[in-house]
Amino acid sequence: MRVSKAFIPTLKEVPAEAEIASHKLMLRAGLIRKLASGLYTYLPVGWRFIRKIEAIVREEMDRAGALELVMPQLQPIELWEQSGRAKIMGREMMRLNDRNERPFVLGPTHEEIITNLAANEIRSYKQLPKNYYQIATKFRDEIRPRFGVMRAREFIMKDAYSFDATDAGANLSYKAMYEAYTRIFHRCGLDAVPVEADTGAMGGSSSHEFMVPASVGEDQMVRCSDCGYSANLEKAECVAENPSELTGDRTALQPREVLTPGQKTIEQVAAFLKVQPCDLIKTLIYEADGKATAVLIRGDHEVNEVKLKNILGCEELSLANAEVIESVTGGPLGFSGPVGLKNVPLVADISVMSMKVGATGANKADTHLMDVQPGKDFTPLKTADLRVAKDQDICPRCGKKVTLSWGIEVGHCFKLGTKYSQAFNATYLDENGKEQIMIMGCYGIGVTRTAASVIEVHNDKDGIIFPYSVAPYHIALLNLNPSVTPMTEYCEKLYNEFQALGYEVLYDDRDERPGFKFKDADLLGLPIRVTVGERNFNQEMVEVVRRSNKESVLVSQGELIATLSKIKEDLLKELC
């Protein structure tokens, strides 16, 4: 492509709306333009980039035996009512009616559609397993779209759905996708970390998220560099910490009331009682599906509501208001405690139960209890891991320390089990002619988010640094002075020659000053730059620069092709 004929509207200034590197650069390099919040046009170069990623995804999905198809974006809402997700995903779905006022949604995902298809088409175990995938637009009415295409309302996703006859088969399907994902992200130049995840609204038994470590990520993960344990924050397991060292015999201690006027928060109470937050037992009153429940957590910890939900087996979970707290505990908000608490189920985090002694609310205004001993002064109905993991926590697998970091979720694999196949009666006849329910899995990759992640990870102060594998073009060919005829003839020759050799070339043939072309080339970030300028041309030399490290070599015209293939090889090797 000749730059003079192309549409690459680069910007010298940073648009005010962009906050993070990838968003700024995608706008500045002329990859995308915004139509409205969370809605973007992919301009020609941006679209080439997306298609490169799609091609890798396609290759690896095909290699893993998945079958590509395309499903409608516009979907009758009945299917969503059938699965029960019309309510669950209610506000997130874009809804609209047709001319007959029949309700439709713009598909945020396609479990319902594909399961409906499988239910209609698959009859026999002989047709299983099957894995269908598509690369298509998804619509989600995000509460807060942000960071350009990182969290958009309309975006491209690769979604795959596996159907198996047996659990063992489903596990194999899952494993094949897990491996395909590992390869895909790697080939895109991303170090995506697979982390254990909660299945959330998707349902199912287990899942992994693929996270690209990045400070601008919207998700948090816990990782152990020692044993490799990794999980997202919702899922990350915690172990009871060693109880604080205590001297002497405490068994004789009895809870004693102390006045703590107006001291409600953990910080206030800890400071007032001259103890550490970890010496406090925080008591939170939740309403689980409308039923009040007391939850105990150490003062310096936070409740992980996903874990709590799973332990309680409830759908809806929220903190109770002051009236409920008063009616359940007899005391005002801020002074709840487990001692003497009746008529309400009590669940405790394991770290609370490993405390020797602690301070907690007395269920009485302006009063706390000190010297409370878990297990002696109160006994919870259930003790479980209920807290949010923290940086430097003990690794639940190997006992070393974990680290907490931010990441961008670019992919997600779920074992769905039979949640959807049951709802849509997706059954088959087994070898014995007996009807069985199919076992499903689903697997998503945010293609456009992956694109943003690639740029988020690969850039410098001058612009994007495209990995060779996904670069919109491989070579930026710069003709520094198109008015010099022999040089331009040489550039034309190179342009054709490179393409004949399979390189995708962006030829800057514009009548612009050299500096202008260099800046644009750096901003756009194609992996290899070939510069033809008079100074070197007269010596029959050409300059070749790698965008990644700005390493420049001056080679004779005769060596050029060999140099390029060497660099290409190097750049591809970096991805392996």
Next chain:
RNA sequence: CGGGGCGUGGCACAGCUGGCUAGCGCGCAUGGUUUGGGACCAUGAGGUCGCCGGUUCGAAUCCGGCCGCCCCGACCA
């Protein structure tokens, strides 16, 4: 949905407590000089000041409503 901020040529911004033909830089067009890191000179095009209403002799500026955009939070496959 709560909190905060913003809306002025394509981009980035100035325009103070109400006052002149609404300005600067970048970009764009034309001509010329330039040609290895976003050149220079000259000329020029381009603006319903987000929209609607109000106050006023007079509103980009003050007031009200609406819309849009961004950030924080809640929320979220």
